[in-house]
Amino acid sequence: MSFVQIQCTRCKVMFRDRAMRLQDGYSRQCPSCEVVLFFAEDSMHPFVKRAMRNARKVRKEQREAEAVRRAAPEPRLARSRSFAGRTQSAERED
Ligand SMILES: [Zn+2]
Numbered sequence: 001m002s003f004v005q006i007q008c009t010r011c012k013v014m015f016r017d018r019a020m021r022l023q024d025g026y027s028r029q030c031p032s033c034e035v036v037l038f039f040a041e042d043s044m045h046p047f048v049k050r051a052m053r054n055a056r057k058v059r060k061e062q063r064e065a066e067a068v069r070r071a072a073p074e075p076r077l078a079r080s081r082s083f084a085g086r087t088q089s090a091e092r093e094d
Contacts, residue, residue, distance in 0.1 A: 002062060004054040007047040010035040019062070022055035 003016040011033035021028075026039040039052055 002058045004051055004058055006037070006051040008032060008035065009037060009045050009047050017051075019055040019058035022051060024052075 002019045004019045004022055005014055006017055006022070007014050008030040011030060013030065013032040015031050017028060022039055024039065024041040027036055028039075029036050037048065039048055041052065043049055043052070
């Protein structure tokens with residue numbers, strides 16, 4: 001799960017939220033001063049703008065990583081199966 005840094009527009013505390021949630025129209029409370037922050041694409045506040053820009057970037061990177069995974073599936077399954085086999089035979093020897 002990917003997180004992005006958000007800075008509260010009131011008390012300036014830094015906290016993190018999931019990039020997937022941080023989209024136009026999202027709102028959440030600051031964990032420190034409990035002010036409700038609104039995240040809009042047309043927000044004029046630099047902290048909100050920065051958080052949304054970071055969230056967009058993270059989501060884009062996630063999409064690209066997923067596309068790569070789907071296009072070229074790693075032989076991870078085969079490898080974990082051979083590990084499991086080795087573990088099983090070791091157990092049988094005991
Ligand atoms: Zn705050």
